[in-house]
Amino acid sequence: MKRIHGLLLVLIGLGLAGCGSDDDFSDLDAYMNEVRARPPGEIEPMPVFGSYPTFTYDASLLRSPFQPAVRVDLASRRAGSSAVRPDPNRSKAFLEGFSIEQFEMVGTLSNASGVFALLRGAGGVHRLKVGDYLGRNDGRIVAISDSQVDVVEIVPDGAGAWLERPRTIPLKEHS
Template sequence: MKGVSFIGIAVLGMLLSGCGGDSQFTDIKAKMAEVKGRPKGRIEPPPEFKVYKAFSYSAAALRSPFEQPVDVELAALPQRKSNVKPDFNRPKEVLEQFGTDALSMVGTLTRPGSSLYALVKDPDSGLHRVKEGNYLGRNFGKIVSITPNKIDVIEIVSDGQDGWVERPRTLVLREE
């Protein structure tokens, strides 16, 4: 038992010797003293902010964009009477089921002794031969002239006031 108590006292002595003495931390204490000895820094004041000016909504008295507009007196507007209107009784042609913007001119054909024909491609890649007087597009478009580079069409569209107006369109030869 004496040997065990001697070993215990020796271990306890070694542990306590590690806790004593300031010789190990002298370099850290010197660095801390140097840092504390430096002149104090100056912190800049925070930047000054502009005063926030609240937004004032000045369109409160105007019409809401989410409500229906008030009807304008149509009687006060000059009425344009035109004799333009589509022929609803004529049979529809094949190219009238497509919009004009979906059709494209891809070429022309000439036959001896006859007028110039144009080749029009539809969105389904179908190829159609047309001549002056044929119709195409959804807006009652009538072909008025064909040249080797373009097809001139006059469409009849609604003017929004129970009337019709003519609108020219052109299909240009598409080069692929």
């Protein structure tokens, strides 16, 4: 054990002997004199960056690429009706500012005044009854059952008329 301690002390002594104060900085002094002797104009100027054209995102009103595409059979496509159209004078409800795809049914409530659907979306859980509106396409609740909420939306048919499109919001179990 003493032999290991002695060897360790010898190695530490040799290591410290290499850290002596040798005042030979001649190579560093020569480099610093060379740098000081250079003319001050050798630094390249900053490059000029051109401006890039601005980009405006115009696809926000298109169908989300994460939603399945709607298959349209042109032979059985219903034509719009002039009797169906959204009411421009009706004041919009708060939930009409959100996409109907973000709502999910989480339950129902019933009391003496009727049956209510509980829909989660738009930052909370909302209690809705038959006749209430939600979604961006004038969606009106037409029926509420224990397992789903039936909504009818008014959408343009592409030919200047309007169609009623039924939608169903199923009950999300285990939520």
